[in-house]
Amino acid sequence: MCEFKTFDTAWCPGCGNFGILKALKRALTELGKKPHEVVISSGIGQAAKTPHYISVNGFNGLHGRAVPAGAAIKIANKDLTVIVESGEGDTYGEGGNHFIHNVRRNVDIAHFVHNNQIYGLTKGQASPTTAKGQKTGIQTMGVLHEQFNPLAVAITMGATFVARSFSGNEEHLVSMMKAAIEHKGYALLDIMQPCITYNKVNTFKWYKDRVKPIDESYSPTDKFEAYKLAHQWGDDGIPIGILYKKEEPTYIDKIEFLKQGEPLVDRKLDPKNAEKYMADFR
Amino acid sequence: MDYNILIGGSAGQGVDTVGTFVEKALKRMGYYVFSNKDYMSRIRGGHNFTLVRFSDNPLCAHKDDVDVIIALNEETVRVHREKLTPNGKVVCDVAFGKEDDKNLNLPLKEAAKNAGNPKVMGSAAVGATLKLFGIQTAKLEEFLNEVYDGEILAANLKAVEEGYKMVDTIFQTTPPPGEDKHILINGNEAVALGTVAAGCTFYSAYPMTPATGIMSYLAKLQEDANIVVEQAEDEIAAIIMALGASYGGVRAMTGSSGGGFALMVEAMGFAGIGEIPLVVAEVQRPGPATGLPTRTEQADLKFIINCSQGEFPLMVIAIRDVQDAFYQTTRAFNLAEKYQMPVVIVSDQYLADYYQTVEPFDFSKVTIDRQLAGEEAINSDGVYRRYSLTENGISPRIIPGKIENQLVFVDSDEHDEEGHITESAQVRVEMVNKRMKKLEELKKELQEPVKVGEEKGKTLLVAWGSTYGPLKEATERLVSEGISVTSLIFGDIWPLPEKEFIELAKTAEKIVNIEGNATGQLKDIIRQQTGVNCVQSILKYDGRAFSSQELYNRIKGEVL
Ligand SMILES: Cc1ncc(C[n+]2csc(CCOP(=O)(O)OP(=O)(O)O)c2C)c(N)n1
Ligand code: SF4
Numbered sequence: 001m002c003e004f005k006t007f008d009t010a011w012c013p014g015c016g017n018f019g020i021l022k023a024l025k026r027a028l029t030e031l032g033k034k035p036h037e038v039v040i041s042s043g044i045g046q047a048a049k050t051p052h053y054i055s056v057n058g059f060n061g062l063h064g065r066a067v068p069a070g071a072a073i074k075i076a077n078k079d080l081t082v083i084v085e086s087g088e089g090d091t092y093g094e095g096g097n098h099f100i101h102n103v104r105r106n107v108d109i110a111h112f113v114h115n116n117q118i119y120g121l122t123k124g125q126a127s128p129t130t131a132k133g134q135k136t137g138i139q140t141m142g143v144l145h146e147q148f149n150p151l152a153v154a155i156t157m158g159a160t161f162v163a164r165s166f167s168g169n170e171e172h173l174v175s176m177m178k179a180a181i182e183h184k185g186y187a188l189l190d191i192m193q194p195c196i197t198y199n200k201v202n203t204f205k206w207y208k209d210r211v212k213p214i215d216e217s218y219s220p221t222d223k224f225e226a227y228k229l230a231h232q233w234g235d236d237g238i239p240i241g242i243l244y245k246k247e248e249p250t251y252i253d254k255i256e257f258l259k260q261g262e263p264l265v266d267r268k269l270d271p272k273n274a275e276k277y278m279a280d281f282r
Numbered sequence: 283m284d285y286n287i288l289i290g291g292s293a294g295q296g297v298d299t300v301g302t303f304v305e306k307a308l309k310r311m312g313y314y315v316f317s318n319k320d321y322m323s324r325i326r327g328g329h330n331f332t333l334v335r336f337s338d339n340p341l342c343a344h345k346d347d348v349d350v351i352i353a354l355n356e357e358t359v360r361v362h363r364e365k366l367t368p369n370g371k372v373v374c375d376v377a378f379g380k381e382d383d384k385n386l387n388l389p390l391k392e393a394a395k396n397a398g399n400p401k402v403m404g405s406a407a408v409g410a411t412l413k414l415f416g417i418q419t420a421k422l423e424e425f426l427n428e429v430y431d432g433e434i435l436a437a438n439l440k441a442v443e444e445g446y447k448m449v450d451t452i453f454q455t456t457p458p459p460g461e462d463k464h465i466l467i468n469g470n471e472a473v474a475l476g477t478v479a480a481g482c483t484f485y486s487a488y489p490m491t492p493a494t495g496i497m498s499y500l501a502k503l504q505e506d507a508n509i510v511v512e513q514a515e516d517e518i519a520a521i522i523m524a525l526g527a528s529y530g531g532v533r534a535m536t537g538s539s540g541g542g543f544a545l546m547v548e549a550m551g552f553a554g555i556g557e558i559p560l561v562v563a564e565v566q567r568p569g570p571a572t573g574l575p576t577r578t579e580q581a582d583l584k585f586i587i588n589c590s591q592g593e594f595p596l597m598v599i600a601i602r603d604v605q606d607a608f609y610q611t612t613r614a615f616n617l618a619e620k621y622q623m624p625v626v627i628v629s630d631q632y633l634a635d636y637y638q639t640v641e642p643f644d645f646s647k648v649t650i651d652r653q654l655a656g657e658e659a660i661n662s663d664g665v666y667r668r669y670s671l672t673e674n675g676i677s678p679r680i681i682p683g684k685i686e687n688q689l690v691f692v693d694s695d696e697h698d699e700e701g702h703i704t705e706s707a708q709v710r711v712e713m714v715n716k717r718m719k720k721l722e723e724l725k726k727e728l729q730e731p732v733k734v735g736e737e738k739g740k741t742l743l744v745a746w747g748s749t750y751g752p753l754k755e756a757t758e759r760l761v762s763e764g765i766s767v768t769s770l771i772f773g774d775i776w777p778l779p780e781k782e783f784i785e786l787a788k789t790a791e792k793i794v795n796i797e798g799n800a801t802g803q804l805k806d807i808i809r810q811q812t813g814v815n816c817v818q819s820i821l822k823y824d825g826r827a828f829s830s831q832e833l834y835n836r837i838k839g840e841v842l
Binding site for chain 2: 010034035036037039041044049051052055056057058059060061062065068069070071072073074075076077079080097098100101255256257258264265267269270271272273274275277278280281282
């Protein structure tokens with residue numbers, strides 16, 4: 001029984017996005033979610049097309065803007081399961097400001113970043129996570145800038161759930177997605193994903209050879225340990241798993257009238273209720 | 283009877299507080315009040331002033347000449363003296379020293395000290411001012427009792443009393459027309475009140491003068507009214523959050539001023555193609571770029587109408603005064619949901635910040651018409667399609683999560699009926715047609731501009747938005763002198779309601795546009811839409827609003 005139907009995609013055969021889509025369907029099914037209870041908010045890019053290929057509610061908005069939209073959807077209706085599905089260019093580049101500030105907001109949404117270390121949809125320019133020195137059609141001298149470290153940033157900002165996984169490890173990815181969706185608060189899951197067409201460096205094999213699940217004995221509660229793990233990269237191995245996790249009141253918990261009672265969307269509206277405020281102008 | 287009081291000083295000196303005392307005292311006496319602010323973009327220093335005009339007749343604009351100046355510093359006397367009417371007086375402290383027939387050099391500071399707090403000097407000045415007009419202080423005391431208590435209240439009351447004793451009455455006043463039944467409210471607050479009345483429960487914005495007042499008032503109510511007021515990280519996030527919330531099923535709004543709105547425009551187009559209901563308040567200030575942050579202008583109209591790339595339906599309503607601000611805001615929410623499109627309410631600093639006494643808003647006149655669909659929105663094949671093609675272009679809208687097994691998909695890409703990305707030439711044309719048809723439908727319920735003056739005047743004056751008040755007053759004055767003028771002030775401005783204008787243009791000898799900008803934007807829109815040209819323009823772009831006197835003079839001098 002798969003309620004989350006399968007559709008034709010516009011992705012290149014062999015693209016890492018397929019593994020992510022498959023894992024997403026499994027995660028939602030295993031969590032017992034029904035399609036109409038789930039919303040995927042996405043931006044623009046190959047990754048951001050994900051909601052088109054799975055039967056859930058979708059908000060396929062603007063480049064870089066999936067997170068504030070997702071957050072507001074959750075605030076409007078706390079009964080919905082809200083997932084943001086987007087690329088690393090979308091999230092850390094164009095949407096960098098929103099990424100930072102939504103960590104602070106801590107709205108209960110799961111944010112899955114398909115991190116292929118390249119701009120796919122616009123044909124192979126460097127993204128914020130492209131390795132320093134890597135050449136592209138635009139970065140003809142090689143990328144000059146430091147590589148963006150999303151996990152370290154999220155940990156520093158106080159994100160309540162920070163994890164990494166790999167599109168080529170379905171079991172691991174499904175378990176991470178489930179943990180992120182079930183986490184109360186903003187959950188960042190950065191997913192290593194090969195772009196077979198435009199990123200000839202970070203290939204499936206490149207990731208496969210380097211990703212290593214975090215030791216089972218690791219407890220993701222120490223910010224400094226998490227920070228250290230977030231800085232492990234490349235030939236030193238790329239740790240996958242939950243790096244950091246903590247319990248904090250979510251956005252909705254912090255606002256009493258949102259926390260109590262029905263979702264905002266279900267509240268009764270009556271203009272007469274506002275009449276009393278005219279006293280402010282007497 | 284029509285008097286004008288100017289309260290001036292540097293920022294931080296209490297110009298606002300003193301202004302409020304004067305306004306509230308007069309308003310609660312039962313007078314009509316109109317007050318506006320002129321302030322600089324700085325927190326301390328600079329020169330700020332408030333004008334409080336009062337009358338026994340309704341007021342809709344400020345005026346320039348002043349009967350009393352309350353000077354909190356010496357600069358105020360210097361800057362504004364020449365505005366005094368022949369009998370005008372300056373209420374100031376003895377420290378300003380200069381003896382002349384205008385300055386009432388009063389021991390205000392000393393009175394404040396005697397009252398126990400040097401900061402209440404302004405209250406002594408208010409006491410003296412009320413006495414100049416022979417107006418009792420009881421209502422002022424009532425107000426002070428509501429906002430202060432303890433020592434500070436006692437000091438204020440004492441200072442008012444002391445001030446009152448310092449002068450004699452010199453101005454003749456008519457008794458107020460009756461008991462005070464009005465509210466005294468500004469444009470931003472009226473928009474905010476309309477927002478709450480309309481059942482909006484999500485307002486996200488990024489602070490920008492002069493739009494911030496909307497957010498401030500909503501924030502004050504947020505817990506009591508259960509409205510989420512989120513200060514976004516930037517204007518892009520602000521509008522996107524509002525769109526997300528709207529999609530999620532609540533009534534949502536954002537607001538900003540020109541520069542902030544400039545950042546929102548990509549999302550405006552998204553609201554258009556995504557058919558997501560949205561209300562946006564654009565409170566204009568002079569631009570471009572950062573422009574004059576605390577001043578006024580009406581120069582964003584063409585930009586708003588043309589916001590975002592591509593073509594999509596959009597409605598723009600220019601609000602004319604505070605009454606309009608309230609009712610049009612509630613109407614904007616209904617239209618946004620009915621047509622599933624962005625509706626922009628255009629205001630400006632003048633209207634945003636001026637206070638006017640008006641009839642209390644009638645909340646029983648406000649309807650919340652959400653136009654949401656239920657199970658009937660599901661097609662015969664059992665599937666809901668967000669963008670189903672319909673006769674009038676409006677597709678039934680449901681809220682995600684509310685109907686078992688039905689999905690709501692919105693997309694910024696061109697899409698098919700289900701919301702999925704398409705590049706089909708045929709679907710593209712169908713979808714563009716569908717969206718544009720909504721405008722045709724909307725045109726049937728546009729509100730014609732407000733008409734003032736003669737039924738069919740020889741001179742036709744056209745204006746929009748906040749020019750309404752000053753122009754109304756100027757027009758009535760001209761008509762009372764036997765001059766044949768008609769003024770049309772547009773509120774609904776995009777799409778442009780054309781009927782009334784074309785009708786009057788047929789018989790008018792001269793058509794003149796009056797706008798707070800340098801290029802005559804309304805004139806261009808009128809010509810583009812109707813082919814009719816305004817032969818002359820009265821424009822103002824010094825960062826200040828037209829006063830009625832100024833308009834009267836300019837119409838007489840330049841047009842007639
Ligand atoms: C405002 C704006 N700027 C630029 C673009 C063009 N654009 C579309 S997708 C994209 C980059 C996507 O990269 P990423 O998020 O890494 O996703 P991927 O395609 O690799 O999955 C860009 C620059 C756009 N659509 N909108
Ligand atoms: S370009 Fe890259 S990211 Fe896009 S579909 Fe192809 S392989 Fe995937």
